[in-house]
Amino acid sequence: MELTLIFLPILAAFFVSLLVKRRSAMEYATVAASLVVFVESVSVAIRVSANGPLTLAPIFSIDALGAILMSTIALVGLFVSFYSVFYLRREMDKGIIGFSRVRQYYMLMNLFLGAMLLAATSSNPILTWISIEATTLSTAFLISFYNKPEAMEAAWKYLIVNSVGLLLGFFGTLLYFTSLKTGAGAAVFTTWDSLLSNATHLDPVVAKAAFVFVLIGYGTKVGLVPMHTWLPDAHSKAPVPISALLSGVLLNVAFIALLRFKAITDIAVGLDYSQKLLIVFGFLSICVAAFIMLVQKNYKRLLAYSSIENMGIMAFGFGIGGLGAFAAILHMVYHSLIKSALFLSAGNIFLKYSSTKIKNVKGVLSVLPITGALFITGFLAITGTPPFGIFLTKILIMSAGIKEHLFLSIAAVFLMAVLFVGFLKQVGAMMFGERPQEMDKSKESAWLIVSPLALIAIALCLSFYVPHFMSVLLTSAVSRY
Amino acid sequence: MLTTFSQIFLALFFFTIVLLHLVRKNSSIAALYGIQSLVIVILLVGTYFETGDGWSLLIALLTLVVKVILAPAFIFRLLKKHDLKFLVSSYVNVPLTLVIVTMLTAVAHSNLFAPLVQIIPANQQLLSLALSALFISLFLIANRKGALSQIVGILSLENSIVAFALFAGLEQLPILQVGILFDISIWIAIATVFMSMLYRHFGSLDVSEMKNLTE
Numbered sequence: 294m295e296l297t298l299i300f301l302p303i304l305a306a307f308f309v310s311l312l313v314k315r316r317s318a319m320e321y322a323t324v325a326a327s328l329v330v331f332v333e334s335v336s337v338a339i340r341v342s343a344n345g346p347l348t349l350a351p352i353f354s355i356d357a358l359g360a361i362l363m364s365t366i367a368l369v370g371l372f373v374s375f376y377s378v379f380y381l382r383r384e385m386d387k388g389i390i391g392f393s394r395v396r397q398y399y400m401l402m403n404l405f406l407g408a409m410l411l412a413a414t415s416s417n418p419i420l421t422w423i424s425i426e427a428t429t430l431s432t433a434f435l436i437s438f439y440n441k442p443e444a445m446e447a448a449w450k451y452l453i454v455n456s457v458g459l460l461l462g463f464f465g466t467l468l469y470f471t472s473l474k475t476g477a478g479a480a481v482f483t484t485w486d487s488l489l490s491n492a493t494h495l496d497p498v499v500a501k502a503a504f505v506f507v508l509i510g511y512g513t514k515v516g517l518v519p520m521h522t523w524l525p526d527a528h529s530k531a532p533v534p535i536s537a538l539l540s541g542v543l544l545n546v547a548f549i550a551l552l553r554f555k556a557i558t559d560i561a562v563g564l565d566y567s568q569k570l571l572i573v574f575g576f577l578s579i580c581v582a583a584f585i586m587l588v589q590k591n592y593k594r595l596l597a598y599s600s601i602e603n604m605g606i607m608a609f610g611f612g613i614g615g616l617g618a619f620a621a622i623l624h625m626v627y628h629s630l631i632k633s634a635l636f637l638s639a640g641n642i643f644l645k646y647s648s649t650k651i652k653n654v655k656g657v658l659s660v661l662p663i664t665g666a667l668f669i670t671g672f673l674a675i676t677g678t679p680p681f682g683i684f685l686t687k688i689l690i691m692s693a694g695i696k697e698h699l700f701l702s703i704a705a706v707f708l709m710a711v712l713f714v715g716f717l718k719q720v721g722a723m724m725f726g727e728r729p730q731e732m733d734k735s736k737e738s739a740w741l742i743v744s745p746l747a748l749i750a751i752a753l754c755l756s757f758y759v760p761h762f763m764s765v766l767l768t769s770a771v772s773r774y
Numbered sequence: 775m776l777t778t779f780s781q782i783f784l785a786l787f788f789f790t791i792v793l794l795h796l797v798r799k800n801s802s803i804a805a806l807y808g809i810q811s812l813v814i815v816i817l818l819v820g821t822y823f824e825t826g827d828g829w830s831l832l833i834a835l836l837t838l839v840v841k842v843i844l845a846p847a848f849i850f851r852l853l854k855k856h857d858l859k860f861l862v863s864s865y866v867n868v869p870l871t872l873v874i875v876t877m878l879t880a881v882a883h884s885n886l887f888a889p890l891v892q893i894i895p896a897n898q899q900l901l902s903l904a905l906s907a908l909f910i911s912l913f914l915i916a917n918r919k920g921a922l923s924q925i926v927g928i929l930s931l932e933n934s935i936v937a938f939a940l941f942a943g944l945e946q947l948p949i950l951q952v953g954i955l956f957d958i959s960i961w962i963a964i965a966t967v968f969m970s971m972l973y974r975h976f977g978s979l980d981v982s983e984m985k986n987l988t989e
Binding site: 430433437448460464467470496498 | 890935
């Protein structure tokens with residue numbers, strides 16, 4: 294039964310591509326599949342919190358971190374699927390896309406969700422790699438969805454940079470297998486657990502090299518600086534709901550693969566090595582994002598750079614370890630929810646203004662008051678303003694960091710302040726001011742508001758109350774990673 | 775694995791990657807990739823003769839279909855469709871390219887990477903050569919302005935990793951190898967479709983033409 298969790302989106306993709314001739318059937322199939330996956334993932338997460346890791350089949354196993362990731366994918370996937378229905382209808386009404394594009398969209402989005410769930414639940418590192426590569430393949434055409442030169446350039450860069458990165462990650466993955474090498478032709482099924490239990494047999498120098506390759510490889514997919522070059526282009530050119538998935542959950546999928554290798558490396562060479570690397574890459578990401586956001590001219594790219602910053606904060610947290618790692622996992626959840634909500638709100642702005650350039654978007658609060666309020670709330674939440682959870686996770690990460698990395702932690706806090714100013718400047722320019730004269734103040738579609746509103750509401754609730762099963766999963770995940 | 779047999783074919787494999795840096799015709803690029811993949815197939819068949827594992831033969835057969843037949847066929851069809859005879863240039867000129875290729879080979883054979891190539895001490899020379907091939911493939915991707923060269927560079931990088939894994943005894947279960955091959959075949963199909971789309975949009979496969987689009 295639990296396997297439906299993984300395969301339902303893939304089945305929905307085939308259903309959409311082969312059998313369906315009506316748009317409404319595609320919409321129902323996609324939303325229904327997402328709903329079933331969400332219910333099932335919460336049920337699995339509760340079981341994992343109560344009974345420990347759940348093995349579904351020899352190749353699928355869900356541990357605490359996997360359960361958190363899976364539930365996040367399912368939750369964001371549900372709201373994004375729902376939002377997509379009304380977003381694509383509007384784009385069809387405007388004549389931007391036709392029926393065949395809609396079919397392509399639902400097919401690829403379902404495949405994308407299925408590949409992410411597969412990566413989150415796979416018990417084998419190679420299968421995880423295959424799944425993450427599948428996310429690249431399923432999203433390449435979604436990034437070039439509007440078939441414009443800029444979108445083509447973004448999709449090409451995405452395909453090339455991620456493929457090279459993932460191949461290097463694959464090479465690193467293979468190097469980890471030297472710990473259980475039994476000779477040519479004697480390959481055995483290897484799980485994350487067996488790599489972990491054999492980590493002491495790993496040559497420390499090989500382990501260090503392997504981690505560097507994996508960090509470059511999966512770090513490219515995470516969007517850590519300096520491997521981030523594909524991310525702002527891809528996130529800004531894809532349809533908004535896909536940007537929400539790319540930014541909200543795909544980055545986490547790659548990050549968790551990286552963390553699983555970190556756990557193995559830590560046993561082979563000690564904590565210091567991987568932690569230092571993560572801190573350096575994390576700090577660099579925060580630094581670059583902060584300064585680029587100050588001069589950003591496109592609001593979707595602004596959100597993309599914010600994702601780079603947040604991935605940097607998470608890398609910093611995992612680099613510090615302990616309380617920092619706990620806060621980083623929680624940060625991952627908050628970021629997923631809030632960033633997805635921000636992208637979906639940006640979608641509403643795009644539908645109204647038909648531009649992603651900040652200079653063309655003025656007076657959002659008067660033209661789209663609810664969307665504007667949601668965007669401002671999302672901005673405050675993502676930059677770590679109280680009472681949102683990201684405020685707490687940032688405080689925890691930095692306070693944990695100050696003990697051993699005083700200078701870097703203080704510098705990171707300063708950079709976050711710079712980023713807040715840059716973000717505020719851009720958001721202020723969009724939200725306030727005179728609305729364009731030709732822009733009428735029409736009623737906002739409630740269907741397009743439900744998803745971002747729900748995601749922000751859930752993020753706010755989780756800021757005050759973390760359900761018991763989730764806190765058990767968090768504690769269990771921190772003890773391992 | 776039979777060392778002399780492996781040395782000859784791995785040297786041929788390495789030579790194809792060096793040639794990929796030098797050729798100026800698109801059809802030569804596709805043909806060289808086909809030859810390079812054929813070498814990988816021969817090495818996989820060699821594994822079968824060494825271990826007697828029937829799965830190696832199946833993987834060799836699938837590799838033959840995907841990388842030696844389908845991938846070059848896709849590329850040749852694309853070249854014919856758009857009448858793309860000549861390759862766009864590289865960022866670095868040929869003499870300097872050869873200097874860099876030599877340096878990368880020297881680095882792969884240096885003490886810096888000794889722990890990696892001593893995974894199986896008896897195969898140290900072979901692993902060094904496979905590692906050199908990996909680095910030179912990476913350089914191919916970075917150095918060429920043409921979309922086709924970048925695609926073949928990535929495929930060549932993947933072949934280099936397969937060669938390294940073969941000599942380091944890091945082969946995976948057949949089912950996973952089939953999964954990887956499936957991924958690669960989808961990747962090849964998508965990449966060639968993208969190349970066609972790029973040509974339609976920009977009238978060229980020169981990726982440097984796209985730089986002015988970056989915001």
